[in-house]
Amino acid sequence: MYSYFFISILFYTAVVHANVLSWDEAYIKAAVLVGQMSLDQKVAITTGRGWANGPCGGNTYPISSPHFPSLCLQDGPLGVRGANNVTSGVAGINAAASFDKMAIRARADYLGKEFRGKGIHVQLGPAVNMMRSPKSGRAWEGSGEDPYLAGIVAAESIKGVQAHGVIANVKHYILNDQELNRMTSSSEIDARTLHEIHLWPFARSVEAGVGSVMCSFNKISGVHACENDYLLNTVLKGELGFKGFVVSDWWATHSTVQAANGGLDMAMPGDITLPTAIDIPGSSDSYFGKNLTDAVIQKDVSESRTTDMAMRIVASWYKMHQDENFPQTQLSFDQRNSPFVNVQENHRVLVREMGAASNVLLKNINFTLPIVPSQVKSIAVIGSDAGPPPNGINTCFLNYCSNGTLAQGWGSGTADFPYLIDPLQGLREVFGDTKIKSTLNDWDLHQAAEIAKDADFAFVFSNADSGEGLLGIYGDRKNLSLWQNGDNLIKAVADANSNTIVVIHSVGPVLMPWINHPNIKAVLWPGLPGQESGHSLADIVTGKVNPSGRLPYTIAKREEDYNVDIDLDQVVEYSERLLMGYKWFDHAGIEPLFPFGYGLSYTSFDYDDLKVKTRVFYDDDAKRIVSDAIVRASINVRNRGTYDGAEIVQAYLSFPKSANSPPQQLRGFEKIFLQKGQNATVEFDLRKTELSIWDVSTGTWVIPAGEFTIGIGASSRDIRMSIGFTF
Ligand SMILES: *[C@@H]1O[C@H](CO)[C@@H](O)[C@H](O)[C@H]1NC(C)=O
Ligand SMILES: *[C@@H]1O[C@H](CO)[C@@H](O)[C@H](O)[C@H]1NC(C)=O
Ligand SMILES: *[C@@H]1O[C@H](CO)[C@@H](O)[C@H](O)[C@H]1NC(C)=O
Numbered sequence: 001m002y003s004y005f006f007i008s009i010l011f012y013t014a015v016v017h018a019n020v021l022s023w024d025e026a027y028i029k030a031a032v033l034v035g036q037m038s039l040d041q042k043v044a045i046t047t048g049r050g051w052a053n054g055p056c057g058g059n060t061y062p063i064s065s066p067h068f069p070s071l072c073l074q075d076g077p078l079g080v081r082g083a084n085n086v087t088s089g090v091a092g093i094n095a096a097a098s099f100d101k102m103a104i105r106a107r108a109d110y111l112g113k114e115f116r117g118k119g120i121h122v123q124l125g126p127a128v129n130m131m132r133s134p135k136s137g138r139a140w141e142g143s144g145e146d147p148y149l150a151g152i153v154a155a156e157s158i159k160g161v162q163a164h165g166v167i168a169n170v171k172h173y174i175l176n177d178q179e180l181n182r183m184t185s186s187s188e189i190d191a192r193t194l195h196e197i198h199l200w201p202f203a204r205s206v207e208a209g210v211g212s213v214m215c216s217f218n219k220i221s222g223v224h225a226c227e228n229d230y231l232l233n234t235v236l237k238g239e240l241g242f243k244g245f246v247v248s249d250w251w252a253t254h255s256t257v258q259a260a261n262g263g264l265d266m267a268m269p270g271d272i273t274l275p276t277a278i279d280i281p282g283s284s285d286s287y288f289g290k291n292l293t294d295a296v297i298q299k300d301v302s303e304s305r306t307t308d309m310a311m312r313i314v315a316s317w318y319k320m321h322q323d324e325n326f327p328q329t330q331l332s333f334d335q336r337n338s339p340f341v342n343v344q345e346n347h348r349v350l351v352r353e354m355g356a357a358s359n360v361l362l363k364n365i366n367f368t369l370p371i372v373p374s375q376v377k378s379i380a381v382i383g384s385d386a387g388p389p390p391n392g393i394n395t396c397f398l399n400y401c402s403n404g405t406l407a408q409g410w411g412s413g414t415a416d417f418p419y420l421i422d423p424l425q426g427l428r429e430v431f432g433d434t435k436i437k438s439t440l441n442d443w444d445l446h447q448a449a450e451i452a453k454d455a456d457f458a459f460v461f462s463n464a465d466s467g468e469g470l471l472g473i474y475g476d477r478k479n480l481s482l483w484q485n486g487d488n489l490i491k492a493v494a495d496a497n498s499n500t501i502v503v504i505h506s507v508g509p510v511l512m513p514w515i516n517h518p519n520i521k522a523v524l525w526p527g528l529p530g531q532e533s534g535h536s537l538a539d540i541v542t543g544k545v546n547p548s549g550r551l552p553y554t555i556a557k558r559e560e561d562y563n564v565d566i567d568l569d570q571v572v573e574y575s576e577r578l579l580m581g582y583k584w585f586d587h588a589g590i591e592p593l594f595p596f597g598y599g600l601s602y603t604s605f606d607y608d609d610l611k612v613k614t615r616v617f618y619d620d621d622a623k624r625i626v627s628d629a630i631v632r633a634s635i636n637v638r639n640r641g642t643y644d645g646a647e648i649v650q651a652y653l654s655f656p657k658s659a660n661s662p663p664q665q666l667r668g669f670e671k672i673f674l675q676k677g678q679n680a681t682v683e684f685d686l687r688k689t690e691l692s693i694w695d696v697s698t699g700t701w702v703i704p705a706g707e708f709t710i711g712i713g714a715s716s717r718d719i720r721m722s723i724g725f726t727f
């Protein structure tokens with residue numbers, strides 16, 4: 001197992017190195033091409049052609065002599081939006097819930113292939129905004145409430161996509177963490193919270209070599225994100241050293257001079273007014289294009305700034321080798337006219353595995369799960385969330401409806417399903433049609449109880465949805481309750497059957513007033529598993545896959561236990577500072593229903609022999625530092641149960657008192673597969689930034705004085721061993 005992992009890691013590294021130029025090499029090539037461009041040409045490649053004017057969601061102007069193509073920019077983080085014959089896999093929040101770096105990379109690897117296969121130059125993903133409030137409408141596109149986790153997911157996603165020569169786009173920069181008022185509100189934050197929480201995943205993305213960053217709709221300290229000199233020039237391009245280009249979110253450009261001087265490099269979609277409907281072209285006016293050229297002629301913007309914009313775009317293009325055999329763009333703005341290009345290959349296999357790997361087992365009394373199909377006479381399957389969408393797949397605008405099973409949220413971060421294996425179908429395939437009785441009606445509680453009562457096991461399904469707030473659609477969640485009568489349905493089924501298994505498809509935490517019902521023997525949390533939903537679920541239910549998914553957010557007992565809600569004001573105050581998610585629950589001593597990092601397995605693991613080394617890793621023979629880690633913790637983990645399975649070993653760091661930091665913060669996780677009885681040593685390397693706090697007075701990362709503690713365990717509230725260290 002180990003050597004296999006090791007070879008895979010080497011293989012991926014090799015692919016990345018072979019295919020991606022360094023920024024310095026890319027800039028040398030770019031300088032030659034941009035050096036031949038006129039001012040008009042430089043401006044042209046920074047400017048979108050306008051909404052619905054080109055095959056893609058965003059299209060730049062092409063130029064000839066020198067030649068530079070129209071770049072195609074297309075949503076989104078989980079698959080190619082608005083396209084046929086693509087894979088519609090697990091959402092970002094599920095990638096995070098897998099806590100599995102190799103699976104996240106494998107997902108990015110197929111995404112890169114599919115975007116490339118359609119001739120898309122820029123994939124608009126990953127999304128890294130935090131689940132600051134459990135109601136944040138688009139939080140399901142990202143990685144949950146922890147910046148370290150989000151940083152790893154982002155870096156793996158970027159490396160995987162860019163290895164195929166597609167420019168990744170990390171978004172939305174920055175503090176765009178709710179849908180309400182996102183076009184008009186201003187986010188207010190202190191410098192420490194900005195750096196330690198919200199900037200963190202962007203910093204990891206820049207380290208991973210991301211080619212582009214999307215600035216967001218909102219303002220920060222009263223200044224639009226896409227003309228924010230401090231955040232774009234000082235922080236992103238200065239402090240983080242970002243070498244690629246900044247593109248505006250669609251219609252998030254608000255000026256010519258301030259935007260250009262404030263650090264924006266590309267205006268999308270180019271026109272200035274939101275269309276009134278999704279397929280109607282916007283205005284023909286642009287803040288860039290001719291107006292940017294005029295601003296240079298009038299010396300309000302320097303020509304060197306436009307050269308820099310062009311260099312950033314062209315260098316990213318060279319860095320991903322898009323000058324060599326990049327495929328023709330094979331999309332059509334009107335999807336019905338899209339050419340037939342099937343890029344799905346066997347990616348369904350990965351989606352199925354990822355769906356299982358991200359399914360979180362929350363409750364499993366007396367090993368109710370897994371179930372051996374041959375030992376079961378009858379199964380009840382209840383709830384609309386178990387079944388197909390009544391009107392078929394892809395019938396709602398950007399998936400804005402909750403009909404049938406929930407497999408992704410709604411908005412621009414969706415991708416059409418090529419097909420959707422619903423849970424009922426998945427369970428039918430393993431248990432056989434004849435053993436299953438079902439109802440997809442959420443409201444007829446009497447019928448639900450009748451169907452449940454004689455079954456060996458009663459599966460009851462429900463969901464909670466959210467998405468992007470656009471064109472009058474409210475995006476954030478209005479409450480943390482299940483939709484479609486879920487709580488009543490679950491209670492009715494549990495009252496009728498003493499082997500009730502609850503399955504929730506949700507964008508984020510829900511309240512579970514029924515959780516302690518004695519007849520509810522198991523609870524499964526598959527999140528948003530994508531097109532293979534039913535297969536992934538069946539793999540977990542039958543034990544073909546031993547669950548190892550972990551919650552990337554805290555599920556509270558009561559809504560009041562969360563300290564952040566959707567801000568109704570135009571000023572969104574980040575007053576929780578560092579205490580977001582579990583950091584707040586730990587600080588306030590509030591017991592969550594299910595903590596961050598939680599998830600059960602069909603087996604169990606022992607932890608032993610925690611060691612920590614604090615020195616720079618210096619190879620005496622090679623006379624050089626071989627790792628930028630300055631602390632290395634190791635621990636032995638043993639599978640002491642009766643099933644083979646994977647453990648997600650998590651490392652949480654507590655800073656010295658002097659740091660005034662949250663009680664503990666995730667600083668490492670490793671997924672390790674162990675056969676029953678087997679053990680292995682897991683290592684965690686911490687780099688300087690991971691041991692530092694942002695020092696506001698010097699504007700640098702500083703390792704605080706005093707004693708640190710590293711705690712290692714199976715969740716944020718299940719630390720098995722901890723050890724102190726100082727420098
Ligand atoms: C490709 O997409 C079209 C339109 O959705 C569909 O009719 C066709 O069956 C798809 N073909 C394959 C091979 O998936
Ligand atoms: C572009 O410039 C023209 C002429 O100065 C001005 O009328 C127009 O409003 C500008 N467009 C935008 C989007 O700023
Ligand atoms: C679990 O199983 C044991 C032994 O069969 C039994 O005594 C106990 O009541 C069970 N617990 C629950 C909550 O069903």
Ligand SMILES: *[C@@H]1O[C@H](CO)[C@@H](O)[C@H](O)[C@H]1NC(C)=O
Nearest residue numbers: 384390391400401402403404
């Ligand atoms: C489909 O979803 C919409 C929006 O969530 C809802 O209004 C409608 O009742 C649903 N239709 C069915 C058949 O469930």
Ligand SMILES: *[C@@H]1O[C@H](CO)[C@@H](O)[C@H](O)[C@H]1NC(C)=O
Nearest residue numbers: 477478479480481482483484
């Ligand atoms: C929660 O919000 C959903 C979606 O808006 C709605 O269907 C449901 O009735 C609400 N539940 C409660 C308890 O308010």
Ligand SMILES: *[C@@H]1O[C@H](CO)[C@@H](O)[C@H](O)[C@H]1NC(C)=O
Nearest residue numbers: 608636637638677678679680
């Ligand atoms: C770990 O496994 C090795 C064999 O691979 C064995 O020698 C050792 O005793 C095991 N350690 C523990 C703590 O189980």
